[in-house]
Amino acid sequence: MEFVKGGVCAAKGFKASGIHCGIRKNKTKKDLALIVSDVKASAAAVYTSNLVKGAPIYVTKENIADGTARAVICNSGNANTCNSNGVEIAKAMCDLVQESTDVAASDVVVASTGVIGQPLDITPIKDGMAELVCALNYNGSEDAANAIMTTDTVLKEIAVEFTLSGKKCTMGGIAKGSGMIHPNLATMLVFITTDAAVSPEMLNKALKNDVADTFNMVSVDGDTSTNDMVCVLANGLAGNAEITAEGEDFDAFCKALGEVNSYLCREIAKDGEGATKLLECKVFSASEKAIARTVAKSVVCSSLVKAAMFGADANWGRILCAIGYSGADVDINKIDVSFKSEAGEIPVCKNGMGIDFSEEIAKEILLKDEIQVLIDLNSGDEFAVARGCDLTYDYVKINGDYRT
Amino acid sequence: MEFVKGGVCAAKGFKASGIHCGIRKNKTKKDLALIVSDVKASAAAVYTSNLVKGAPIYVTKENIADGTARAVICNSGNANTCNSNGVEIAKAMCDLVQESTDVAASDVVVASTGVIGQPLDITPIKDGMAELVCALNYNGSEDAANAIMTTDTVLKEIAVEFTLSGKKCTMGGIAKGSGMIHPNLATMLVFITTDAAVSPEMLNKALKNDVADTFNMVSVDGDTSTNDMVCVLANGLAGNAEITAEGEDFDAFCKALGEVNSYLCREIAKDGEGATKLLECKVFSASEKAIARTVAKSVVCSSLVKAAMFGADANWGRILCAIGYSGADVDINKIDVSFKSEAGEIPVCKNGMGIDFSEEIAKEILLKDEIQVLIDLNSGDEFAVARGCDLTYDYVKINGDYRT
Numbered sequence: 001m002e003f004v005k006g007g008v009c010a011a012k013g014f015k016a017s018g019i020h021c022g023i024r025k026n027k028t029k030k031d032l033a034l035i036v037s038d039v040k041a042s043a044a045a046v047y048t049s050n051l052v053k054g055a056p057i058y059v060t061k062e063n064i065a066d067g068t069a070r071a072v073i074c075n076s077g078n079a080n081t082c083n084s085n086g087v088e089i090a091k092a093m094c095d096l097v098q099e100s101t102d103v104a105a106s107d108v109v110v111a112s113t114g115v116i117g118q119p120l121d122i123t124p125i126k127d128g129m130a131e132l133v134c135a136l137n138y139n140g141s142e143d144a145a146n147a148i149m150t151t152d153t154v155l156k157e158i159a160v161e162f163t164l165s166g167k168k169c170t171m172g173g174i175a176k177g178s179g180m181i182h183p184n185l186a187t188m189l190v191f192i193t194t195d196a197a198v199s200p201e202m203l204n205k206a207l208k209n210d211v212a213d214t215f216n217m218v219s220v221d222g223d224t225s226t227n228d229m230v231c232v233l234a235n236g237l238a239g240n241a242e243i244t245a246e247g248e249d250f251d252a253f254c255k256a257l258g259e260v261n262s263y264l265c266r267e268i269a270k271d272g273e274g275a276t277k278l279l280e281c282k283v284f285s286a287s288e289k290a291i292a293r294t295v296a297k298s299v300v301c302s303s304l305v306k307a308a309m310f311g312a313d314a315n316w317g318r319i320l321c322a323i324g325y326s327g328a329d330v331d332i333n334k335i336d337v338s339f340k341s342e343a344g345e346i347p348v349c350k351n352g353m354g355i356d357f358s359e360e361i362a363k364e365i366l367l368k369d370e371i372q373v374l375i376d377l378n379s380g381d382e383f384a385v386a387r388g389c390d391l392t393y394d395y396v397k398i399n400g401d402y403r404t
Numbered sequence: 405m406e407f408v409k410g411g412v413c414a415a416k417g418f419k420a421s422g423i424h425c426g427i428r429k430n431k432t433k434k435d436l437a438l439i440v441s442d443v444k445a446s447a448a449a450v451y452t453s454n455l456v457k458g459a460p461i462y463v464t465k466e467n468i469a470d471g472t473a474r475a476v477i478c479n480s481g482n483a484n485t486c487n488s489n490g491v492e493i494a495k496a497m498c499d500l501v502q503e504s505t506d507v508a509a510s511d512v513v514v515a516s517t518g519v520i521g522q523p524l525d526i527t528p529i530k531d532g533m534a535e536l537v538c539a540l541n542y543n544g545s546e547d548a549a550n551a552i553m554t555t556d557t558v559l560k561e562i563a564v565e566f567t568l569s570g571k572k573c574t575m576g577g578i579a580k581g582s583g584m585i586h587p588n589l590a591t592m593l594v595f596i597t598t599d600a601a602v603s604p605e606m607l608n609k610a611l612k613n614d615v616a617d618t619f620n621m622v623s624v625d626g627d628t629s630t631n632d633m634v635c636v637l638a639n640g641l642a643g644n645a646e647i648t649a650e651g652e653d654f655d656a657f658c659k660a661l662g663e664v665n666s667y668l669c670r671e672i673a674k675d676g677e678g679a680t681k682l683l684e685c686k687v688f689s690a691s692e693k694a695i696a697r698t699v700a701k702s703v704v705c706s707s708l709v710k711a712a713m714f715g716a717d718a719n720w721g722r723i724l725c726a727i728g729y730s731g732a733d734v735d736i737n738k739i740d741v742s743f744k745s746e747a748g749e750i751p752v753c754k755n756g757m758g759i760d761f762s763e764e765i766a767k768e769i770l771l772k773d774e775i776q777v778l779i780d781l782n783s784g785d786e787f788a789v790a791r792g793c794d795l796t797y798d799y800v801k802i803n804g805d806y807r808t
Contacts, residue, residue, distance in 0.1 A: 332455055
């Protein structure tokens with residue numbers, strides 16, 4: 001597998017664009033993105049588990065119920081959620097794509113991100129469609145990635161090349177993250193495109209399997225958004241024999257998808273609102289996969305752990321504490337904990353008890369911007385990793401007055 | 405019922421004291437508290453649900469297994485948790501009480517709060533016992549309340565007078581809260597004394613019933629501490645006929661307990677680490693009590709809601725969002741939301757959708773230091789209230805480097 005440039009346009013036959021249409025007041029910030037496949041693609045998506053769902057999610061679900069789609073339209077600046085005309089507006093966005101391109105409205109994935117509960121005005125989108133469609137091009141990934149960003153500070157895109165039965169395939173993705181990010185998705189929008197040929201059923205299976213280990217294991221602030229969506233389009237233009245069952249090709253496809261998703265997860269966690277560092281909690285030797293996941297998530301979600309990481313404070317008691325209230329059935333007396341970063345690794349707790357360690361070395365390790373908390377449960381063979389970030393002044397600042 | 409002075413010494417026959425013995429470096433901060441009843445008392449306690457439990461909890465459980473106790477010893481500055489000699493030290497603290505008073509070690513409730521995973525040195529406690537016992541007096545509540553504080557900024561004590569079958573009874577309490585506070589208790593230590601005569605069984609019943617509505621509905625930061633304890637001693641010196649069954653007296657006793665606990669909950673929430681305001685979420689018209697509780701807790705625990713309250717931002721979408729991911733089975737389309745404070749009340753959401761409201765009036769309401777979020781589920785008759793606080797720069801500051 002090789003990393004390549006081009007993001008969501010790296011795979012054959014995908015164009016993208018992003019413009020400022022006026023949903024946002026700030027004219028320098030793009031707010032409308034479009035991705036179009038030259039041909040119909042297999043489509044699969046996973047959505048927020050929040051009972052309050054953005055209107056676009058209902059419309060997207062309906063449009064990809066047949067397992068196919070050709071385009072993605074996404075705006076930032078307004079979530080189109082908790083508005084009485086939400087579904088109507090989301091459908092109107094699909095209609096606008098149909099009117100301006102050769103894509104049927106029923107083949108459009110629609111997504112929105114931003115403030116909840118303020119009606120989304122269709123006018124700027126309508127007025128911007130000509131420009132948006134005109135700007136579509138095979139190098140448009142960055143523009144699209146820019147347009148879906150909200151409080152993200154870093155553009156998130158990735159692409160990889162891989163081989164399926166001798167055919168070179170490409171897969172790329174763009175993502176927006178930042179706040180309201182929590183297991184079972186978040187205001188996390190991820191659009192992935194690939195030219196591999198995969199049946200809708202197998203695409204769906206690959207995606208569902210993968211998110212359990214990737215996007216469902218990311219938390220920025222414990223708040224699960226109403227609008228989350230991870231969507232994959234696979235247009236088959238690579239010319240490989242279509243994947244219709246499990247096997248070597250399916251495994252290779254899943255591996256590529258895992259690579260793309262893991263990268264985007266790390267990027268989302270690292271760029272969490274106000275974050276200064278990436279926090280990865282790796283849980284080893286759990287008796288069950290579910291226990292490993294629960295423990296890892298509880299640690300990266302703990303406000304006290306997150307604040308300690310911000311302060312580069314090796315307060316491992318908070319990690320034990322977070323394991324203890326996670327609800328996972330673990331033997332506390334078997335737990336070992338270490339901190340690790342590019343500056344080294346330091347054990348701080350053995351068999352659930354504190355051990356002597358150098359606070360200076362620990363500080364040096366924790367001052368780096370990518371921190372791993374390694375937890376060994378010494379109870380089995382299962383592993384999980386959860387990703388999050390530190391809790392900082394800036395998180396509070398960003399969220400103390402987001403709307404103004 | 406009448407509010408009176410005296411805290412944990414308001415009831416007949418309870419002395420208390422608090423001194424600086426040297427567990428903490430700061431000599432102006434008391435770190436050791438003692439409460440002693442003149443006679444043996446019925447005792448009941450509830451403890452943290454965290455799997456990682458402080459050593460004192462194991463010792464206290466053992467000591468009050470017979471339903472009686474006479475004294476409480478509590479230190480701040482060190483949680484005596486995750487240390488290999490923890491139980492030994494906690495028992496030594498009880499032994500020291502026995503050696504310096506006429507209270508048997510097996511009648512001592514022991515508690516510790518502070519850093520986890522650093523051995524607790526018994527020496528300063530041993531050296532301080534003479535002073536601590538000498539300082540015991542019937543007006544010592546404030547000293548004891550001071551000694552159990554950690555990052556608390558406000559001393560928390562309360563007392564009420566009530567009547568049981570014509571006899572005047574008194575109940576008082578002290579508490580420490582601040583951080584690592586979450587449903588199912590927290591580093592929340594609450595000691596309540598009363599001169600009412602109640603059997604251990606009924607005392608236990610009254611306490612368990614009450615905490616479900618009070619201390620289990622408080623969250624400062626979502627982290628459940630390892631050392632939480634709410635303990636009640638009832639020494640019977642008021643001379644009422646002992647409560648041994650449900651009935652009018654039991655109800656009156658529960659009402660007094662509810663009053664004391666609700667007050668301390670509000671004080672703990674309001675004085676959450678870094679908090680600038682009290683946040684109370686009241687959920688009305690739920691179809692089940694459990695749903696009302698789940699919804700109320702989810703809202704006061706949401707980092708995004710808490711940050712919005714800090715910024716006095718009427719971002720009600722985050723409240724809907726927190727209800728939506730709470731896991732409670734609610735009909736989103738029936739939900740009404742209002743904000744309320746001493747400055748007034750303003751509806752912001754009706755039937756799950758945004759409604760027009762004056763941002764200025766909302767701001768005025770949210771700038772007050774006690775905010776109520778009123779949620780009407782329009783689905784039944786059940787009610788619950790959860791208490792928390794806003795998320796502020798200072799929370800991050802306090803927890804970014806707590807140990808140094």
